[in-house]
Amino acid sequence: MSTPQIVRHADAKALAEDVALRLVDEIVRAEADGRAFHLVLTGGGIGIAALEAVRDHAAESGIDWSHVHLWWGDERFLPAGHPDRNETQACAALIDAIDIPATQVHPMPAADGMDGDHAAHAATRYSRELAVAARGQGPVPAFDVCLLGVGPDAHIASLFPGLPQIGEDEAATAPVHDSPKPPPTRITLTLPSINSSRQVWLLASGESKAEAVRLGLSGADPNEAPVAAARGTDRTVFWIDEAAAARL
Numbered sequence: 638m639s640t641p642q643i644v645r646h647a648d649a650k651a652l653a654e655d656v657a658l659r660l661v662d663e664i665v666r667a668e669a670d671g672r673a674f675h676l677v678l679t680g681g682g683i684g685i686a687a688l689e690a691v692r693d694h695a696a697e698s699g700i701d702w703s704h705v706h707l708w709w710g711d712e713r714f715l716p717a718g719h720p721d722r723n724e725t726q727a728c729a730a731l732i733d734a735i736d737i738p739a740t741q742v743h744p745m746p747a748a749d750g751m752d753g754d755h756a757a758h759a760a761t762r763y764s765r766e767l768a769v770a771a772r773g774q775g776p777v778p779a780f781d782v783c784l785l786g787v788g789p790d791a792h793i794a795s796l797f798p799g800l801p802q803i804g805e806d807e808a809a810t811a812p813v814h815d816s817p818k819p820p821p822t823r824i825t826l827t828l829p830s831i832n833s834s835r836q837v838w839l840l841a842s843g844e845s846k847a848e849a850v851r852l853g854l855s856g857a858d859p860n861e862a863p864v865a866a867a868r869g870t871d872r873t874v875f876w877i878d879e880a881a882a883a884r885l
């Protein structure tokens with residue numbers, strides 16, 4: 638488990654731009670080393686802004702997307718194509734604009750998919766997809782970078798304060814039925830999956846995130862502030878703007 642580093646920027650735009658450039662750099666480096674790159678995407682305002690910035694740099698960077706696998710840290714359990722799905726937003730921000738094999742884009746199931754509106758079955762289905770990609774090396778592939786937005790209530794992915802999914806230590810994914818943030822039904826990676834990532838990048842922008850960022854860096858109880866429990870094996874970075882840094 639790594640000690641968090643902090644990268645500060647003046648505002649959301651500069652933050653998204655720098656995250657995108659560093660991400661592109663990581664992907665290009667993996668490609669040069671002949672390695673596949675497993676990236677976990679996040680929803681949320683700054684997470685999607687970062688993907689838009691990646692899109693703006695994708696052409697000039699010459700990324701070969703055939704080495705990249707895209708996963709999601711959480712999903713709002715809604716029908717496919719719903720505008721509030723993290724997948725829909727990531728497609729509009731980046732995925733529709735890049736040449737990535739469809740088999741390497743791994744969205745979490747939708748509420749009108751093979752499991753109907755049964756979120757628990759859908760979560761289990763995603764666990765199986767992760768395990769297949771891990772090829773016997775563990776329950777999930779070796780995520781190179783896991784992007785996580787941070788909610789004002791200190792949630793990450795769909796791990797919300799006080800909800801039982803925070804304590805899940807066996808399953809790779811979990812269904813959420815009573816999210817305090819709409820929609821109530823969601824699917825999330827669990828902490829063991831998130832924390833198996835080589836790098837965890839937490840993105841927070843704006844004053845409403847300042848207390849969550851403080852808690853995330855001050856050893857808070859994960860049940861009260863899930864952000865405090867997200868740590869990469871090699872590196873953990875809090876990418877924040879000045880407003881989100883206001884309470885440090």
Ligand SMILES: O=C1O[C@H](COP(=O)(O)O)[C@@H](O)[C@H](O)[C@H]1O
Nearest residue numbers: 679680681682683786787788794
């Ligand atoms: O609902 C969600 O919220 C968080 C944070 O979103 P933000 O707009 O406050 O930045 C996000 O990380 C998560 O993926 C998403 O499902």
